[in-house]
Amino acid sequence: MKLKKRYISLLCICSLAMSSCDSFLEEKPLDQKDSNQFWQTAADAETGVNALYFGGVPYLHNTGGGWTPKATCWGGIISGLYVDRRKDRQFTNASEGCNFNVASFEDQAMSYWHEFYKGISRANFVIANVPNMTGVLSEETIKYYVAQGKFFRAYAYFWLVKEFGDVPYISEPYTSPDGIFKERIPAAEVYGYIEQDLLDIVNNNGLPNKAFYDNGCYATLPMAQTLLAQVYLQRAGAPLNGGDADYAKAAQMALKVVEGGQHALVQAGGSSDDLNSAFNVIKTTKSSNEIIYAKEYNYTNHKVGNSYAAHSMGSDASQWKDANGSAIFHPGGDVLENIYLPCDMIVNSYDPADIRGHEKQFFFREYTDATGVSHQLNNIGNWAWFDEKSLMEGHDGDYNMPMFRYSEVLLIAAEGLARTGQESAALGYLNQVRNRAGLANETATGDALIQSILTERLHEFPLEFKVWDDIRRTRLYPEEVGAQSGKLNWVPLTSAKIQNKPDGQIRVGAIPEYALLWPIPLDEMQANPALQGHQNPGWN
Known part of the structure; x- marks a missing residue:
């Protein structure tokens, strides 16, 4: 399986090296081009399209950094259904303490906002410029490239409207500072634009x-x-x-x-119920047609890996020794920490017949090393992220991360x-x-x-x-019915027993409804006069 190359340099878009569909991502920035020089060749167009895959929503799997939860994890942690055991982020501790205030959530809100609008900017450049390349690209290629731009623009706005509600809608690339300050528009209108982009693809075979x-x-x-x-x-x-x-x-x-x-x-x-099960195939495959979309990684061959492997189990596993007294795992950065530990209620709710709840399907508790020594985890580990090779060799992981299945x-x-x-x-x-x-x-x-x-x-x-x-x-939240019942009761959020508020404790009604949306980042409000005075309700 091959990846595209990244990044492109086009005003707010970084430099992206060229690649065909079966070329892999490499970090080889090209010299920068301004907007008058770009969109002149087929290589320019392909570069612009490839950039769509390396910013915006796909990069939530990369945003977060180091030993802390990825942006993909943030909602689950706020819900209390998952716990960051390292607790290196202010928003993690604030969420557990039910301190829903702008200052504690500002950094994450800004990361979301920046990443989504970066993806939108790249998509707008493709959508606006590729149709003008009729002397360079075939009609079919133009249609294909524009459809990819519309897909990623819709994807970014979908996440924006889910996370923030009303947001500014930008549909043209910025080529000057004129008109850059946009007001928020109602979420219903944003959804309408998202629908329009996707229907254009679906109805026109883009x-x-x-x-x-x-x-x-x-x-x-x-x-x-x-x-x-x-x-x-x-x-x-x-x-x-x-x-x-x-x-x-x-x-x-x-x-x-x-x-x-x-x-x-x-x-x-x-x-089956073994390492060849469907769920292990989903984890390891780079060919399965159950995967509709995945974020691509491959560290072994191209030094572009994911850091989920180091977050697949707790720090106790870093102390494990084999029969020869040697440390087993050497994760990137020499740190193991489960920053997305599922609460016991989730793990214990699987029916005994449910293969997904069995050992080494989605989760695991035990690992046997190459010398035959068996090790037990203090807390459950996330087998879906476990990558033995990367953990033993001390680098990021190889597995792609499913986004649509x-x-x-x-x-x-x-x-x-x-x-x-x-x-x-x-x-x-x-x-x-x-x-x-x-x-x-x-x-x-x-x-x-x-x-x-x-x-x-x-x-x-x-x-x-x-x-x-x-x-x-x-507006429902899962509560336990009984261990291994295979069932959960979904009850109104306002009166639900919320998990891990704080860690290991339950607090009824711990998530206020306003916390279902993120605050508009203060930095963005200060930079854009059209946003000032329009914070999401409830955030102080």
Whole structure:
């Protein structure tokens, strides 16, 4: 599997070395070009498109730094369902103490804001300039490049509107300081622009109907359809409450991915329960068509790796010795720390028959080294991130990080159908995911069916950062039903028993509704006069 090269230099876009679809990412910046020199050659256009994959939402997997939680982890930590055991970030400690104030959350809010608008800026340059390159690029290539720009612009705005609500909408590249100060517009309008970009791709065949890995890890039609299904599902719930109309659209778009035939569950009939299981294939593969979109990494061959491996288990594992008395792991930076430890309620809620809750599927408790010595973790580890080679050799990991999977498409279809009165069809899609995990068919109806689907989403994606969005759109929070029951009760957030407020303790109603949105960064408000005086309600 190959990666694109990065970064490009184009006003606010960094320098990106050129690559074809099957060239790998390398750090070889080119000399800078100004806007009058760029967008002249096919190589310029390809450079601009490649830059889309290395900024904005995909880079949430890189943002955070060092031994602290990645930006992908922040929502889960705020929810209390996951714990940062190192506690090196002010916002982590403030969240556990329920001190939801701007000062404690400013750095993370600014990181989000900057990363999303960086991705939007890159996309706007592609969308504005590529159509003018008719003497250089074919009509088909122009259409393909513009569609990729629209996908990543929609993706960045989707995250912006989820995280901040009303935001400035910028649809043209900045080539001068004129008009740079934009006011926030209503979230409903932002969602409308997101929908417009994605429908343009879906309705006009802007991207190929191929699986992600079959398309050289470039954007595909199923990626756009999946993102649009996610958009409809999120908009259907709070705070916009699009309701049945959006739930129906979410199901319809998810079913377009199903009907497109490019993606399928690994071991769809029922997973094995070993290191060759579906869930281990998902972890290690760079070819599976269950993956609709992934953030690419490969340290071994190209020194571009992820740091999740060092966060896969607690610091106690750094003291393990093999039979010869030698340290086993030498993680990058010589630090092991689980900065996204799932709470016991999640881990203990899996049905005993559920393969996903078994050892070395998503989680693990025990490791046997090459000399045969068995070691026990003090706390559960995240097997989905464990990368033995990288930890033993002292470098970042090789595994790609899934962002969209086919199982999510099936569960979006199930929820959209269930909420619009098509329960029989909904059960069919839900049970595909359950059966692969070793579970019997669900037969529930009504609210019990919705509860089952929400539980299935948490059990299927415990380490793929979906639950915070589910809490925000449903205003529901999971509570335990009983150990190994396979069930969770989703109850109103305002009266729910919130986990780890502080670490190891439960506090009822610990997350105020205003904390479901981030504060607008103070630095950004000071820089943009149009934002001053328009902080999100509740943040002081």
